[in-house]
Amino acid sequence: MKVDLSDKIAVITGAGGILAGNFAVHMAKCGAKVAVMDIDQAAAEKTAAEIRANGGEAIAIACDVLSKESMEEAEKKVVAAFGGYNILVNGAGGNNIKVSTTEDKFSQKAVDDPDMISFFDLDIPLFRRVVDLNLMGTFIPTQVFVKGLRKAEHPQIINMSSMSSYTALTRVVAYSNAKAAINSLTQWLTVHLGPLGIRVNAIAPGFFVTKQNKAMMTNPDGSLTPRSQKVIDHTPLGRMGEPDDLIGLLLFLCDHTASGYINGTVIPVDGGFMATPGV
Ligand SMILES: NC(=O)c1ccc[n+]([C@@H]2O[C@H](COP(=O)([O-])OP(=O)(O)OC[C@H]3O[C@@H](n4cnc5c(N)ncnc54)[C@H](O)[C@@H]3O)[C@@H](O)[C@H]2O)c1
Known part of the structure; x- marks a missing residue:
């Protein structure tokens, strides 16, 4: 899919990662200039290098979405390189398996087995870190980059939610709570x-x-x-997603001529996972 994004300058956090990195590559292929941001400098450089190898324009910026100072430094670098920006994609986020229970439901076996993570083993600082990364890691860059977005043409923000945001998924308690908060934050910011x-x-x-x-x-x-x-069995299309499966929606949202009145939504791209409770 190709849309004209030659009037767009995109800031994408987590773009050293798989999904947001692929976003950066596809947006650049459509003509957007891209600031590739990640806490992992080498990963950010790799995505930016791929964009440049395809003939696109990109800068890599190492920064931490949990630090306002770091994001303010990053913002200055984007302005110095591109003069401004009109799209922010909050792509940094994720879970940590160490704060996920080993089993779907409470079991005495998990409590007794030191190699399993039971309800009682869920580590509070790690729980906070997952909530922080997803929620504050979206809020902080948004607070910093709205300063420039408010001066831009057709400005927009795209957040990363999850299937775990609508009803909590088993095991991933911190992640599910954080992603539910992303839906709420998306609505709040819209208003x-x-x-x-x-x-x-x-x-x-x-x-x-x-x-x-x-x-x-x-x-x-x-x-x-x-x-x-289990996920595949529960997905009507019978397979996991591939990073390119998200690109149609991403480019549609980026193209204000196509989606200029779409605002405040959380749009699933899930192969039909949400259509069935599994029974
Ligand atoms: N993979 C999935 O199935 C799935 C499903 C739903 C939502 N998501 C969401 O999509 C987004 C991208 O995740 P992904 O699956 O591509 O994961 P990923 O691990 O491939 O990418 C995440 C990137 O974020 C970066 N990052 C982590 N902490 C950071 C910080 N403090 N500052 C800046 N960058 C940081 C990492 O270095 C990594 O490159 C996340 O918000 C994730 O929750 C993923």
């Missing part, structure tokens, strides 16, 4: 920033094997875990 003409939407992907969930979705030999098989 609050409405007077600035900034559109705010969120993409809610189904299940994609990436860096942040690899340990939960695949075995060390690369085969799918029983949990992944």
Whole structure:
């Protein structure tokens, strides 16, 4: 899919990662200039290098979405390189398997087995870190970048939600709570920033094997875990998502001529996962 994004300058956090990195590559292919941001400098450089190798324009910026100072520094670098920006994609986020219960439901076996994570083992600082990364890691860049978005033409923000945001998924309690908060934040920002003409939407992907969930979705030999098989069985299209499955919606949202009146939504791209409760 190709749309004309030659009038767009996009800031994408987490763009050293699988999903947001692919966003950056596709937006650049459509003509957008891209600021590729990630806490992992090498990963950000890799995405930016791929964009430049394709003939696109990109800068890599190492920064931490949990630090306002770091994001303010990053913002200055984007303005110095491109003069401004009109799209913010809050792509940084993810879960941590260490704060996910080993089993779907409470079991005495998990309580007794030191190798399993039971309800009682859920680590509070790690829980906070997952909520922070997803929620504050979306809020902080938004607070910083609205300063420039408010001066831009057709400004917009795209957040990353999840299937875990509508009803909580088993095991991933911190992540589910954080993603539910992303839906609420998306609505709140839509209303609050409405007077600035900034559109705010969120993409809610189904299940994609990436860096942040690899340990939960695949075995060390690369085969799918029983949990992944359960996801596939529950997905009407019978497969996991591929990063390119999100690109149609992303480009549609970025193209204000196509989606200029779409605002305040959380849109699933899930192969039909949400259509069935599984029974
Ligand atoms: N993979 C899925 O199935 C899935 C489903 C729904 C939603 N999502 C969401 O999509 C987004 C992208 O995730 P992904 O699956 O591509 O994961 P990923 O691990 O491949 O990418 C996440 C990137 O964020 C970066 N990051 C982590 N902490 C950061 C920080 N403090 N500051 C800046 N960058 C930081 C990481 O270095 C990494 O490159 C996340 O919000 C995730 O929750 C993923």
